Amino acid sequence: xxxxxxxxxxxxxxxxxxxxxxxxxxxxxxxxxxxxxxxxxxxxxxxxxxxxxxxxxxxxxxxxxxxxxxxxxxxxxxxxxxxxxxxxxxxxxxxxxxxxxxxxxxxxxxxxxxx
Amino acid sequence: xxxxxxxxxxxxxxxxxxxxxxxxxxxxxxxxxxxxxxxxxxxxxxxxxxxxxxxxxxxxxxxxxxxxxxxxxxxxxxxxxxxxxxxxxxxxxxxxxxxxxxxxxxxxxxx
Numbered sequence: 001x002x003x004x005x006x007x008x009x010x011x012x013x014x015x016x017x018x019x020x021x022x023x024x025x026x027x028x029x030x031x032x033x034x035x036x037x038x039x040x041x042x043x044x045x046x047x048x049x050x051x052x053x054x055x056x057x058x059x060x061x062x063x064x065x066x067x068x069x070x071x072x073x074x075x076x077x078x079x080x081x082x083x084x085x086x087x088x089x090x091x092x093x094x095x096x097x098x099x100x101x102x103x104x105x106x107x108x109x110x111x112x113x114x115x
Numbered sequence: 116x117x118x119x120x121x122x123x124x125x126x127x128x129x130x131x132x133x134x135x136x137x138x139x140x141x142x143x144x145x146x147x148x149x150x151x152x153x154x155x156x157x158x159x160x161x162x163x164x165x166x167x168x169x170x171x172x173x174x175x176x177x178x179x180x181x182x183x184x185x186x187x188x189x190x191x192x193x194x195x196x197x198x199x200x201x202x203x204x205x206x207x208x209x210x211x212x213x214x215x216x217x218x219x220x221x222x223x224x225x226x
Binding site: 044058090103 | 219
């Protein structure tokens with residue numbers, strides 16, 4: 001199993017550009033999520049999904065869109081990049097089950113800089 | 116006030132030392148608690164869950180104090196490989212989307 005993969009690893013954007021961060025998992029996990037990690041702050045949830053066709057907003061959704069057309073893929077789209085979106089983005093997945101440890105499996109991250 | 120607070124450190128300790136981190140949380144209804152480890156420029160990985168009765172995994176011991184709303188992580192016989200940032204994670208209301216991450220405590224173990 002490759003686990004959770006993310007592309008690209010690094011990206012530099014100019015203000016106003018749009019782009020899509022890719023995330024895929026091969027563990028057949030129902031739950032997938034996107035976080036951003038900024039210095040001095042904990043990971044913050046951007047969007048999440050509990051299955052194909054179902055998405056919802058997390059704590060900091062503004063400026064981002066997601067879709068979940070398959071169980072495996074959960075791309076994150078930046079609509080019009082702003083310097084405040086400079087961050088490290090992590091995708092995570094988990095199986096949904098009644099007795100849970102809430103363990104999340106994270107991808108390696110995408111380091112995004114917006115100039 | 117942040118929902119989950121940690122001392123950012125760094126904690127600089129020699130190999131073989133015992134070190135302890137605390138993490139406080141503000142929501143008294145929080146249901147479950149975890150420690151994740153994050154190596155420099157890497158993704159977080161689950162280190163251990165924290166149970167009400169306390170739990171141990173080798174050199175690592177986690178404790179929960181609901182009355183004072185804090186959890187702790189004790190590392191005995193520190194190794195160089197323990198150098199990392201330790202993230203405290205609290206589930207405030209059940210559900211994966213209710214996980215609140217602390218900013219982390221950095222540990223540096225030196226020879």
